[in-house]
Amino acid sequence: MSDSTPPSWDPDLEPRLTLGQKLDRTARHLLPSAFIVLVIIFFSAPLAIPGSAELLSAIVIGSVFFWSVWRPTGMPALAPFLLGLFMDLVGFTPLGVSSFILLLVYGISTYARFGLMRMNFLVVWFLYGLIGGAASLLQWALACLFRLHGLDPAPAFFEALLCIGVYPLLSATFSWFLHILDEKESA
Amino acid sequence: MIPVSIQVRQALGKLVLPVLLLLSVGIIIAGQADRRLADTARMYVADALAPLWGLIAHTQTDVSHLVQGVKDARHLAEENAKLQTENAKLRRWYDVAVSLARENDNLKTELHWVPEPTPAFVTGRVVADSGGMYARAVLLVAGTTSGVHVGNVALATNGLAGRVTEVGPHAARVLLITDIASRLPIELESSHATAIMAGDNSPMPRLMYYPQDSRPIEGERVVTSDQASAFPMGLPIGTVHYLHPGQPVVQPFVQLDKLTMLRVFDFGQSEIEPPDAPGHVPLTRPHRPLALPFKTLLGQGQEG
Numbered sequence: 001m002s003d004s005t006p007p008s009w010d011p012d013l014e015p016r017l018t019l020g021q022k023l024d025r026t027a028r029h030l031l032p033s034a035f036i037v038l039v040i041i042f043f044s045a046p047l048a049i050p051g052s053a054e055l056l057s058a059i060v061i062g063s064v065f066f067w068s069v070w071r072p073t074g075m076p077a078l079a080p081f082l083l084g085l086f087m088d089l090v091g092f093t094p095l096g097v098s099s100f101i102l103l104l105v106y107g108i109s110t111y112a113r114f115g116l117m118r119m120n121f122l123v124v125w126f127l128y129g130l131i132g133g134a135a136s137l138l139q140w141a142l143a144c145l146f147r148l149h150g151l152d153p154a155p156a157f158f159e160a161l162l163c164i165g166v167y168p169l170l171s172a173t174f175s176w177f178l179h180i181l182d183e184k185e186s187a
Numbered sequence: 188m189i190p191v192s193i194q195v196r197q198a199l200g201k202l203v204l205p206v207l208l209l210l211s212v213g214i215i216i217a218g219q220a221d222r223r224l225a226d227t228a229r230m231y232v233a234d235a236l237a238p239l240w241g242l243i244a245h246t247q248t249d250v251s252h253l254v255q256g257v258k259d260a261r262h263l264a265e266e267n268a269k270l271q272t273e274n275a276k277l278r279r280w281y282d283v284a285v286s287l288a289r290e291n292d293n294l295k296t297e298l299h300w301v302p303e304p305t306p307a308f309v310t311g312r313v314v315a316d317s318g319g320m321y322a323r324a325v326l327l328v329a330g331t332t333s334g335v336h337v338g339n340v341a342l343a344t345n346g347l348a349g350r351v352t353e354v355g356p357h358a359a360r361v362l363l364i365t366d367i368a369s370r371l372p373i374e375l376e377s378s379h380a381t382a383i384m385a386g387d388n389s390p391m392p393r394l395m396y397y398p399q400d401s402r403p404i405e406g407e408r409v410v411t412s413d414q415a416s417a418f419p420m421g422l423p424i425g426t427v428h429y430l431h432p433g434q435p436v437v438q439p440f441v442q443l444d445k446l447t448m449l450r451v452f453d454f455g456q457s458e459i460e461p462p463d464a465p466g467h468v469p470l471t472r473p474h475r476p477l478a479l480p481f482k483t484l485l486g487q488g489q490e491g
Contacts, residue, residue, distance in 0.1 A: 041236060045243035048251075077203045081211060089232040095218030095225045099211035107204050146219065 028181060032067040032074045036060055036083050044090040051162070053091065054155060057098075058162035060087060061135050062170040064102050065128055068109040069116050071178065080106040093139070094146050101135050101142075125167055132163030306419075308342075308452040309333045311359070322388045323366035324349070327449055330357040334453065338417070341449045346423045346440030347411060348449055359451065363443050364424065365392055373424060373437075374412035375403050381412050384424065384437055390444070391428065391436040403427040403435040419454045 017025070036059075043049075043056035060083065067075035084099030091098075108131060109116070116124055140156035191199075218225040311329030329335050331354055339351040341361045349363040350371075362369055369386040375397070382397035397403055407427040411418040425439040 041239055042243060044236075045240040045247075047243070047247060077207055081207045084211070085214070086232075089229050090236065094215060095228070096211045096214030100208065100215065103204065103208050103211060107208070110204075142215075 029074055029076075031177075032063060032071075033079045033083060036063050037086065039063070040083070040087050040090055051158065054159040054162050055166070056087070056091075057136070057139070057159055058132070058166045059170065060098075060102065061105055061132055061163055062128070062167045063174070064105050065109050065131065065167075066171055066174050068106045069113045069124075070174070072110055072113070075106070077103070077106060093143070097139065097142050097146075101138055104138070105131060105135055121171070125164075125171075128167050129160075129164040132167070133160040136160040136163060306452045306454045307334065308450045309335060310448055310450045311335075313446045313449055314358075321352075321360075321362055321366045321368055323363040323369075323386065323443070324352070325361050325363065325446055325449070327351075327359045327361055327451065328357065329451060330355050330359055332356050335359045335451050336453060339451045339453050340418060340422065341451050342422065343441040343446060343449055346425065347418075348441050348443065348446060350417075351451060361449060361451075364439065365390060365443055371417065372412040372414040373409050374420070375401070375427070376408040376410050377404065378407075381414060384409065391430070391438055394427065394435040394437060397435070405429050409437050 039059050040056060043052045043059075049055070064075065064080050064083070068080075080102035081099050084102040085096065087093070087098040088095045112127075116127065119127075136156045136159040139159070140151065140153055144151050309329050311327040311333070313325045314328055315326045316324070327335075327341070335351055335354050337351055337354055339359075341348045341351060347364060349361045349366075349369065351359045352362045353360040363386070364371065364384065365386045365388065367386055367388045369384075369392070371384055372381060373384045373394075374381050378401040380398050380401045380403075382403070383395045384392045385395050386392040394403055394409075403409075405427055409424045409427060411420065411422040411424060413420040423440055425437040425441075427435050428438045430436055
């Protein structure tokens with residue numbers, strides 16, 4: 001892409017990036033999405049884990065929330081869309097439902113990110129619990145709508161609880177990851 | 188890249204999310220409208236991911252095997268001690284068996300025992316639960332070319348399975364002891380009482396005509412009897428079991444629904460001709476009429 005622009009005109013006053021730096025930056029940007037893709041593939045495999053479908057949704061929603069609050073460069077708007085579509089293709093939810101829900105989660109968290117970043121972890125967790133619960137509820141409501149009759153709400157409730165329960169673990173893991181990445185950057 | 192101003196770029200950036208939301212709603216509607224398209228897309232994705240899933244599942248089974256192995260290893264010492272005591276016990280039984288065999292040999296020598304002829308046998312693979320006229324019969328790949336004859340006895344690894352009823356050049360049909368047409372004389376091993384074991388197409392044939400003063404005992408071994416000269420004595424069949432009070436059945440040693448191989452023995456029973464006894468009226472052999480069942484269908488008056 002740098003070859004197509006004439007070398008005399010450069011809109012940014014940054015030094016040109018080397019190939020290694022470019023790769024490094026791309027890898028950083030793609031890291032969350034790649035993680036989520038791996039999680040989706042892993043949990044959609046025929047595993048003997050009970051409740052793996054609910055756990056998958058919980059992990060994906062939590063990851064999208066975390067990255068769009070703390071590092072939106074790693075989570076562009078296209079990522080939740082494509083991840084949701086992939087999830088729907090692999091799972092048995094109607095096509096596009098997960099994309100829709102993940103985009104809503106993404107939109108809310110990017111909208112509120114400057115407020116959320118200043119808050120205590122427990123408050124963030126609580127707010128995330130609200131978002132996760134709402135996402136589970138929405139998923140259940142959409143499923144009911146497409147099946148045209150009321151489904152058992154127990155799995156949705158279970159998923160909301162998993163959403164809330166799995167977040168501290170995800171948050172700790174990702175924070176540690178971010179810490180390592182930032183240390184590397186400064187070094 | 189088209190050079191655009193920062194304001195336009197920001198405005199476009201803000202538009203991305205609503206556009207994607209609309210797009211996802213569109214996909215939802217399209218997926219509902221044309222389900223076949225969605226299913227085809229799903230199949231493509233599943234096809235592409237199948238090797239990965241296979242790898243994950245394989246790893247999972249490997250890990251569970253490993254965990255199981257570690258769990259087993261904890262009980263290794265315990266199991267070893269148990270096996271050692273069992274081995275000592277078996278060693279004692281081995282000595283007992285050897286001494287008994289030697290004693291048996293000695294006694295037979297003392298008595299000038301005429302050794303029984305070793306029966307000839309052929310082994311064949313069970314190929315089919317054949318149709319034919321029987322409900323419980325199997326087809327064996329061994330026929331007259333291998334020396335199988337009608338009336339030969341078919342044994343599985345641990346007991347009697349049935350009798351050869353029809354034989355072709357390369358195949359033989361074996362009527363199992365559970366078939367409704369199968370009735371054979373048996374002996375209850377502990378009381379030496381004779382009875383008839385009649386199949387009824389269920390897995391456990393019934394016991395009939397046992398003497399009323401010595402009833403079959405639960406768990407008693409049932410062996411063949413040489414009455415009617417159809418079988419040699421003492422082939423193991425099964426154990427007595429009471430399904431209901433007063434209704435003894437035989438639980439066969441052989442798993443008759445999972446037969447793979449059968450050994451067909453020619454005990455040569457029919458060749459034992461009793462010597463002529465001068466002065467006695469020669470009796471007709473009791474089992475001869477059994478060989479021709481049509482005679483019983485004909486009336487008594489037409490025979491003579």
